[in-house]
Amino acid sequence: MTAEDNRLDRRWEQLHTWGPYGFLGVSVVLGVASADPHTPQAKWLTAWSLVGAAVVLQLWWHGTRSRRPDRGRAPSAAGSAYYAVRWALAFVLAWLSPFFAFYAASGYMDADELLPRRWRRLGLLASAVTVAGAQTGGMPLRSVLQWGVFAVLLAVNSALQMGIAHLTDQEKQRNLERTETIAALRQALDENAALHAQLLLQAREAGVADERRRLAAEIHDTIAQGLAGIIAQLQVVTNTPDPEVAEEHVGRALALARHSLGEARRSVHNLAPVALEHDGLPEALRKTVAEWSERTGTRAEFTVTGTAEQLHEEVAATLLRIVQEALSNAARHAHASRVGVTLSYLGDFPGGEVILDIRDDGTGFDLLAVPARSSAGGFGLDGMRARAERIAGSLTIESEPGLGTALSARVPLVRHDN
Known part of the structure; x- marks a missing residue:
């Protein structure tokens, strides 16, 4: 009320x-x-x-x-x-x-x-x-005339009051229905908010599980194999009396150690986006796009539309990872000369959305061939789509051979918990 x-x-x-x-x-x-x-x-x-x-x-x-x-x-x-x-x-x-x-x-x-x-x-x-x-x-009443006037006035008063009473009852009924509708809407909004929070929690738990599996696979495929190689090289050094052979294997062990250290740093960096520690998502994306452009020599532009808001860390990290993967794909496969990244905040949209668009003028590809090329280590589109879906979002892809590629990720606008 x-x-x-x-x-x-x-x-x-x-x-x-x-x-x-x-x-x-x-x-x-x-x-x-x-x-x-x-x-x-x-x-x-x-x-x-x-x-x-x-x-x-x-x-x-x-x-x-x-x-x-x-x-x-x-x-x-x-x-x-x-x-x-x-x-x-x-x-x-x-x-x-x-x-x-x-x-x-x-x-x-x-x-x-x-x-x-x-x-x-x-x-x-x-x-x-x-x-x-x-x-x-x-x-x-003392006369027939008075009785007649009384009958008319009684009918008028009664009709007027009965009509007002009827309208009052209808208005009360409408107010009651309106109150019940508002209460039902509030209950639905509360249930929707609770469901949204539950979905976000489930998405986070699923993301944690996926990240653990990813780290386990990377540790097994890179760091663990590197350590095993270092041990093998050092065992050769221990068992050989030849100084030249020992020096050669020590050099190999050092190279493997440096490589394993780089892989460890990369895994840690992928676990927690360092770019979001001190900057919001727009600034982190702007720096990421600028660094990628400088490193690859490809012209890249970043644009923000709408009123920027501080997003939930899970949403911000997901969008940053999608941009990093998309830029990596553009550098490795698309051979593009120009890339555009646009971050759009739709706060006035019912429920609110954030849309991330990445476009390039590269070679493009046949969408029907994505599964085969992805399984061969190509585009990583499944990973980007899975990231978006973990936070109740979606990823759409448009591409044709020779006409470039456009990716669009739509995720809920979930604000940072204050």
Whole structure:
């Protein structure tokens, strides 16, 4: 509920609480001002007694609502009794003075809250009888003309109040349905957020498992083999008396050690992107593209569109790895003369997305031949696609022989946890 809704609700509550007092006060002032000076004392005494009873009734109901605020606006036995007694007092007072029709009109504004639905129309009709009688000139009705006017006024008052009551019921029903819809939407959004967090956690766990397998394979294929080779060379040195042979094998061991050290550094670098330690994703991509361009001599441009935001480290690392792999492929296979990288933030898009586009004017390739060439150690497209899918993203590829290649990765815009 908005602040404006709360303010209107408080004003409506004040009207229900203080409205009968106001209507009663107006009726008393007008009744006294228009009273005949020769009115019998008994009539005055009766009128003031009934006014006092009305005030006591209002004070009782005010206290009841204050003690039970949770049920003060819902039909109850106490509310029905209050409505009936108030109507009886208003009817007798309106018989004594037609101006007490103002007090009787209180029944129009709170019948929906005080009376059960099956009695609501009867309560409105009873209030309309009192008001119509007062509008006719006061009771008792003494002529056929007065009875005719009374019938017309009763029909008009009843139709008007019944119509208003019907519209009020419809509006309450619409508000109830709107509230239920908003609650359902909020629940769906909460469930969606929880599901998104769960998917991100699963993606991270899957990424950790894949990274462990990758490191295990690299250690086995590079570092472990290098260490085994070093051990073999040193064993030869240990077992040979020839200094020249020993020097040759020591040199080989040193070369293998340097190579294994380089492989170890590369594996560590691939495990945690150093480029993201001190820079955000746009700056890290800009430096990566610039360094690649300087190293390969290929013209490369980097562009950012939309409002840059600090992304979740998993999303940022994934996009950086995709760019590194795509640039590596462009250098090894595409023989491109120009490469363009564009990072687009779509924060206004429902849910938000980040789109990474990499384009080159290289040789291109046949998409149907990708599995065969990839299995032979070619493009690494499956790895890039798997990275994007781990964080609920996707990777699309467009390429034709001689027409270059375009890659587009779309991932959710998941902001960094503050």
